[in-house]
């Protein structure tokens with residue numbers, strides 16, 4: 368049997384250098400990143416950038432270490448802690464360069480079970496950055512997205528003073544303690560796929576503080592204003608969930624069993640606002656770009672890549688395509704994606720300087736076709752009630768404002784609604800799944816059924832007053848009801864109709 372990965376074993380095999388003391392590096396100051404939501408993406412992207420930056424840094428006086436925090440299940444803690452925090456990232460698909468061992472993680476704490484320890488770490492002066500990859504739903508925002516949802520029972524329990532169970536609760540309790548101790552400045556860095564993720568996290572934190580029942584909230588708000596930054600950032604790397612094959616690939620490369628190995632496509636990008644008052648790793652050495660055009664990058668990525676992902680995942684779920692690669696191999700679905708980019712997204716998008724929108728779209732489609740990735744339509748298509756707005760809302764609004772019918776973006780919405788209403792119940796992964804289906808199916812007629820699902824999801828409420836949007840979504844849902852072949856032919860027919868109109 369292959370031995371389990373650990374620091375002593377890896378050192379013995381020459382995978383790790385000797386300990387810092389033995390290597391003679393004196394006076395190192397270890398600074399800390401606390402990463403809330405230490406799932407697959409955090410390990411294959413953000414922590415990997417820290418690892419590579421540390422490896423390439425010429426500055427031995429500072430060393431950055433990461434403590435991961437699980438939020439819901441303790442699987443990652445159970446995988447990484449017996450390995451002394453070590454794990455590997457397996458590059459898969461075109462351009463893959465192999466397996467990278469990540470050594471910068473000290474430990475993984477359990478958010479649910481060790482909440483007080485998490486708060487204490489956030490408050491520790493050596494902690495300079497709190498990162499988040501907690502998924503869209505982890506922010507527990509109100510329907511308008513302007514702050515936390517004070518009606519959420521978990522938020523209420525955190526506000527009432529229990530050891531905090533939500534990510535925003537953990538951050539605020541940590542900031543409270545930090546403020547009392549005068550522990551110095553901090554950056555809170557949301558790396559989730561949300562537009563304006565930094566601003567949105569700032570608002571979540573501020574609204575939580577405002578809702579606290581205790582005294583001293585004004586002072587804390589002022590402290591946050593003075594010493595806590597919330598940089599916006601765009602993150603990009605397709606990271607599917609690890610499988611047994613990932614563990615096997617890592618084992619072949621390392622000679623150890625790595626229960627925490629994660630896969631990722633070779634492509635990776637990170638654009639960040641440079642606002643880290645307590646310092647930061649030299650992530651630029653690992654390929655990150657510090658830019659004042661983060662908003663344009665975020666919009667481009669969300670409205671092109673993530674919207675395309677949502678379109679393909681929803682269509683794939685409707686026709687039984689298990690992966691994004693399977694979905695994009697379907698000529699009709701790839702066409703739908705291209706048409707959405709060409710006719711609806713690009714004409715209404717402000718691209719970052721120097722980016723060619725058409726080439727960006729083609730590259731994204733090429734990345735979707737990575738057959739080694741196994742990115743499932745189930746995972747990408749999950750939580751549609753929270754993802755559709757940030758990915759498709761802006762495109763739909765801007766098209767309607769210009770008098771254009773956003774029929775391809777509406778196909779993504781229609782396919783998702785169809786899946787919610789008629790997919791196998793166990794396949795609809797969404798916090799509102801049960802309510803959307805029950806109320807949607809109880810409504811009389813296709814139109815009411817679709818608008819009921821969208822209403823429960825809090826999507827496009829103001830836009831639905833414009834008949835055009837509801838009409839086109841309902842049309843797609845009707846086509847989807849008639850079967851997969853009818854759907855494919857209708858997509859091809861409409862795209863050809865459009866091409867001949869253009870030509």
Ligand SMILES: NC(=O)c1ccc[n+]([C@@H]2O[C@H](COP(=O)([O-])OP(=O)(O)OC[C@H]3O[C@@H](n4cnc5c(N)ncnc54)[C@H](O)[C@@H]3O)[C@@H](O)[C@H]2O)c1
Nearest residue numbers: 404405406407408438439500501502505559560604605606
């Ligand atoms: N996987 C990717 O390709 C990718 C790429 C770019 C950005 N991201 C961002 O990273 C996020 C996580 O993706 P992942 O691949 O790591 O997923 P994952 O399922 O591996 O991990 C999700 C993490 O979020 C936490 N989480 C889930 N629900 C939560 C909740 N209600 N409250 C608090 N925490 C919660 C989990 O505990 C876990 O740590 C995505 O939602 C996205 O915003 C992912």
Ligand SMILES: O=P(O)(O)OC[C@@H](O)[C@@H](O)[C@H](O)[C@H](O)CO
Nearest residue numbers: 560602603604605606673676747
């Ligand atoms: O991670 P989610 O669930 O927010 O979205 C699923 C995918 O669209 C997403 O993770 C992409 O793979 C990623 O954004 C690529 O950078």
